[in-house]
Amino acid sequence: MALETKQVAMTGNEAVANAIKQINPDVIAAYPITPQTDIVQYYSSFVADGQVDTQMVTVESEHSAMSATIGASAAGARAMTATSSQGLALMHEMLHIASGFRLPIVMPVVNRAVSAPINIHCDHSDTMAALTTGWLQIYSENAQEAYDNVIQAMRIAEDPRVRLPVMVCYDGFITSHAVENLFLLPDETVKQFVGEYNPKHTLFDFDSPVTFGPLVLPDYFSEIKAQEADAMRAAKEVILEIAEEFAKISGRKYGYYEGYHLEDAERVIVVLSSTAGTAKEVVDELRAQGEKVGLMKPRVIRPFPAEEFVKALSGAKVVAVMDRAETFSTQGGQLFTELRAAFYEAPTKPLMRNYIFGLGGRDTTTAEIRRVFEDLKKDQERGSVDRKVTHLDVRV
Numbered sequence: 001m002a003l004e005t006k007q008v009a010m011t012g013n014e015a016v017a018n019a020i021k022q023i024n025p026d027v028i029a030a031y032p033i034t035p036q037t038d039i040v041q042y043y044s045s046f047v048a049d050g051q052v053d054t055q056m057v058t059v060e061s062e063h064s065a066m067s068a069t070i071g072a073s074a075a076g077a078r079a080m081t082a083t084s085s086q087g088l089a090l091m092h093e094m095l096h097i098a099s100g101f102r103l104p105i106v107m108p109v110v111n112r113a114v115s116a117p118i119n120i121h122c123d124h125s126d127t128m129a130a131l132t133t134g135w136l137q138i139y140s141e142n143a144q145e146a147y148d149n150v151i152q153a154m155r156i157a158e159d160p161r162v163r164l165p166v167m168v169c170y171d172g173f174i175t176s177h178a179v180e181n182l183f184l185l186p187d188e189t190v191k192q193f194v195g196e197y198n199p200k201h202t203l204f205d206f207d208s209p210v211t212f213g214p215l216v217l218p219d220y221f222s223e224i225k226a227q228e229a230d231a232m233r234a235a236k237e238v239i240l241e242i243a244e245e246f247a248k249i250s251g252r253k254y255g256y257y258e259g260y261h262l263e264d265a266e267r268v269i270v271v272l273s274s275t276a277g278t279a280k281e282v283v284d285e286l287r288a289q290g291e292k293v294g295l296m297k298p299r300v301i302r303p304f305p306a307e308e309f310v311k312a313l314s315g316a317k318v319v320a321v322m323d324r325a326e327t328f329s330t331q332g333g334q335l336f337t338e339l340r341a342a343f344y345e346a347p348t349k350p351l352m353r354n355y356i357f358g359l360g361g362r363d364t365t366t367a368e369i370r371r372v373f374e375d376l377k378k379d380q381e382r383g384s385v386d387r388k389v390t391h392l393d394v395r396v
Helices: 012-023 037-048 062-074 085-090 092-100 143-158 187-194 218-250 275-288 306-312 334-342 366-382
Strands: 006-011 027-030 055-058 106-111 136-139 166-171 179-184 257-260 267-271 293-298 300-302 318-323 351-356 389-391
Touching (some): 006 012, 012 037, 012 143, 027 037, 055 062, 062 085, 062 092, 085 092, 143 187, 187 218, 267 366, 275 366, 318 334, 318 366, 334 351, 351 366
Parallel strands (some): 027 055, 136 166, 267 293, 267 318, 318 351, 351 389
Antiparallel strands (some): 136 300
């Protein structure tokens, strides 16, 4: 039976706003920040036109947006918000509270560089700085994936085995403001897929009262955080289960990563989000010339699927990990260091190098991706990496 979908042309932000509309959360807290603003702006029109039942709360800052979302979720509401860059940074202390309270909040994050100097364009410094906050992180290459990931994220977050908040990340302006063709699911299909939210504990369950936000001293704090870590581990299985269910209603299959010509690839690029689309073009070009190149596009970074990533790259001879954020550790970007660490106990290890690229929204061209593959070719021939960390696109 053919799947019922509707093809539309939308920006990434409009697609995400429509996904939220179909989820129809009880509460959404709104504060504008470029390039996220369109999401809550589109959603405000849905509220004003009576297309959703959502209580939209306009607040005075991103810190307040997350605070309002936490309060609503703790009270038993299905609650969401959205942000970017400095907004995510301003939320930082509240991110830990959302995860520590085990609240299933879903938040689209439109990736944008963190100041200073001030910049409104894409890199991943905002969400990479939030990797230790206890939130799941799912990355999207394009508008279709952003739409699909938001819908799946609601189910993942609310699963009783998880009950953790989820960020759905996609690239500012490149994805958020570019118009693309994509397929929307029928409203009723999404409604049935996400189902009703039935929280285990709420602030207003007077028959089974619970405490939110108590002082927890050393005698119990470790156990609470260990349970949170267990939930993050459990999320791995849940992510795949939800992906299987979503494939049945959409025809689109998701996992921890997308492999592109990985099966026999000797030289592989690993890169998140929209840059993967550019890399695929170069892979196709070099494949046509008989070169064994491939791409791995991670989708899930929290939890970090180390075993699966290692297995996917086990046949590669040389790997370039491209990070759109600088950690200033001098040891490479976050994705590189975690992936490299994952190979520590592997019986065979590819040569690995790291590229910091695209900071502040600098375009990444096919010529630069070709250069990365050329560097990998030299590493493969030499049997060693001449430079572990390179800033790919810095002018000299």
